[in-house]
Amino acid sequence: MPKQKNHSALDNLSADNGELIFGGKRLSQLSQRAELQPFYAYDRSKITARIKHIRHHLPKDILLHYAVKANPMPAVVQHLSGLVDGFDVASSGELRIALDTTMASQDISFAGPGKTENELRTAVASQIVINIESPTELETVLKLAEETGEQPRVALRINPDFELKTSGMKMSGGPKQFGVDAEQAPRLLQRMDETDVEFMGLHIFCGSQNLRVESIYEAQKKTIDLAFQLSQATSCPLKTLNIGGGFGIPYFLGDAALDLATVGENLEELMIGARQRLQGATIVIELGRYITGEAGIYVCRVVDRKTSRGQVYLVTDGGLNHHLAASGNFGQIIRKNYPVLIGNRVGQLPTETVNIVGPLCTPLDLIANKMDFPRAEIGDYVVILQSGAYGFSASPTGFLGHPPPFEMLV
Numbered sequence: 001m002p003k004q005k006n007h008s009a010l011d012n013l014s015a016d017n018g019e020l021i022f023g024g025k026r027l028s029q030l031s032q033r034a035e036l037q038p039f040y041a042y043d044r045s046k047i048t049a050r051i052k053h054i055r056h057h058l059p060k061d062i063l064l065h066y067a068v069k070a071n072p073m074p075a076v077v078q079h080l081s082g083l084v085d086g087f088d089v090a091s092s093g094e095l096r097i098a099l100d101t102t103m104a105s106q107d108i109s110f111a112g113p114g115k116t117e118n119e120l121r122t123a124v125a126s127q128i129v130i131n132i133e134s135p136t137e138l139e140t141v142l143k144l145a146e147e148t149g150e151q152p153r154v155a156l157r158i159n160p161d162f163e164l165k166t167s168g169m170k171m172s173g174g175p176k177q178f179g180v181d182a183e184q185a186p187r188l189l190q191r192m193d194e195t196d197v198e199f200m201g202l203h204i205f206c207g208s209q210n211l212r213v214e215s216i217y218e219a220q221k222k223t224i225d226l227a228f229q230l231s232q233a234t235s236c237p238l239k240t241l242n243i244g245g246g247f248g249i250p251y252f253l254g255d256a257a258l259d260l261a262t263v264g265e266n267l268e269e270l271m272i273g274a275r276q277r278l279q280g281a282t283i284v285i286e287l288g289r290y291i292t293g294e295a296g297i298y299v300c301r302v303v304d305r306k307t308s309r310g311q312v313y314l315v316t317d318g319g320l321n322h323h324l325a326a327s328g329n330f331g332q333i334i335r336k337n338y339p340v341l342i343g344n345r346v347g348q349l350p351t352e353t354v355n356i357v358g359p360l361c362t363p364l365d366l367i368a369n370k371m372d373f374p375r376a377e378i379g380d381y382v383v384i385l386q387s388g389a390y391g392f393s394a395s396p397t398g399f400l401g402h403p404p405p406f407e408m409l410v
C-alpha cells in the first residue's frame with residue numbers, strides 16, 4: 001500500500017462521511033450550486049481571517065493593498081474592499097472590477113507594462129494612481145491630461161538593481177520589462193516635476209511567492225534605502241512608497257509556511273528609519289497570493305479511469321486550461337504536484353499511485369503526477385487546494401483580465 005506523505009494543507013480538512021466540507025458546505029452541495037463544472041470555490045471567512053492575521057503582525061501604520069490579479073472574481077474583490085486599504089490592478093478588466101466596488105479611486109493603483117492608450121485614458125478619467133513604467137507611458141498620460149483637462153495621479157514604478165532572492169518569480173534586478181530602471185528614474189522624476197501631475201510616490205515590486213523571512217527583509221531594507229535615495233531627485237515629497245510584497249504560501253511537499261510574525265517584527269524595525277527618512281510618506285504593502293491563495297479550491301471530476309503500460313490514469317473534465325499553475329506550466333522549472341485530494345474519499349487510506357490528467361490533447365495537461373490516493377472511480381471529485389490565487393486568473397482563459405484576441409479568416 002502506498003504511504004501517504006501529507007502536504008500541510010491536507011492536515012486540517014473537515015469532511016462529512018468522507019466528503020470534503022468547504023466554506024461550511026459539502027462538496028456535492030457546492031457542485032450543485034455551480035452552473036458550470038468544473039468550478040472554483042473561495043471561502044470568504046478564510047479571506048477575512050487572513051486579513052486579520054496580516055494586520056495583527058504588520059506595523060499598524062502600514063497600508064495593506066490587495067493585488068487584484070491574484071483573484072479578480074468580482075465578489076471576492078468586493079468582499080475585500082471593506083477589509084483592505086487599496087487595490088492594485090493590472091489590466092482594464094481588473095480596473096473595471098475594482099471601480100465597481102466601494103474602494104475610493106485614489107486608493108486604486110494600476111501597475112503593469114504595456115498599458116494601452118485606452119487603458120490609460122480610463123485610468124486618468126477615473127483618477128486612480130497610475131504606476132508609470134516607461135517614458136512613453138508618462139508622455140501618453142501627459143497628452144491625455146492635456147486633452148481631458150484632468151490632473152493625473154502618478155507614481156513611478158522602479159526596477160531596482162537588486163532582486164527578491166529565493167522568489168518563485170523574480171520581477172526586478174537586471175534588465176526587466178517591469179518599471180523604469182533605478183538609474184533612469186531621476187530623469188523621469190524631473191520630467192514629472194516640470195508638469196502639473198499629482199506625484200504620489202514610488203512603487204518598487206521585486207518578486208512573488210517568497211517563503212524566506214531573510215530574503216523579504218533584505219529586499220524591504222534595500223527598497224526603503226533606494227526610495228530615500230530617489231526621493232532626493234524630486235522636489236515633490238513622496239506621499240506613498242509601495243514596497244511590494246511577495247509573501248508566499250506553501251504549495252509543495254516540504255514547503256514551510258511563511259513566518260509572518262518575524263516578517264512583521266523586521267518590518268517594524270525598518271519602519272523606524274523609514275518614518276524618519278521618508279517623512280510623511282505612507283508605506284504600502286501589496287499582497288495578492290498571501291491573501292486569497294489558501295482560501296480557494298478547484299474542483300473537477302473523474303470522467304475516465306484507464307491503465308497504460310502499468311500506470312493508472314484518472315482523466316478529468318478539468319485541467320491546465322482552467323488551472324495552469326497546478327499543471328506546472330506557470331513558472332515551475334521542475335514540475336511539482338499541488339496538494340490534490342479525492343474530495344469524496346477524505347480520510348480513506350491511499351491504495352494506489354496514479355496520474356490525474358485533464359482532457360486536453362497535450363501531455364502538459366497534468367494535475368497529479370504519480371500521487372498516492374484511495375482508489376477513485378468515475379464521477380469522483382478531484383480537488384486542488386491552494387487555488388485561491390493565480391488559479392483561474394493565471395490560466396489561458398482571460399489571463400489577468402486581458403481580453404481575448406480577435407480572429408478572422410481572410
Ligand SMILES: Cc1ncc(COP(=O)(O)O)c(C=O)c1O
Pocket residue numbers: 067070088111112171205207208209245246247286287288289290389
Ligand atoms: C506589481 C505587482 N503587484 C503585486 C503582485 C502580487 O504578488 P503576490 O500575489 O505574489 O502577492 C504582483 C505579482 O506579480 C505584481 O506584479
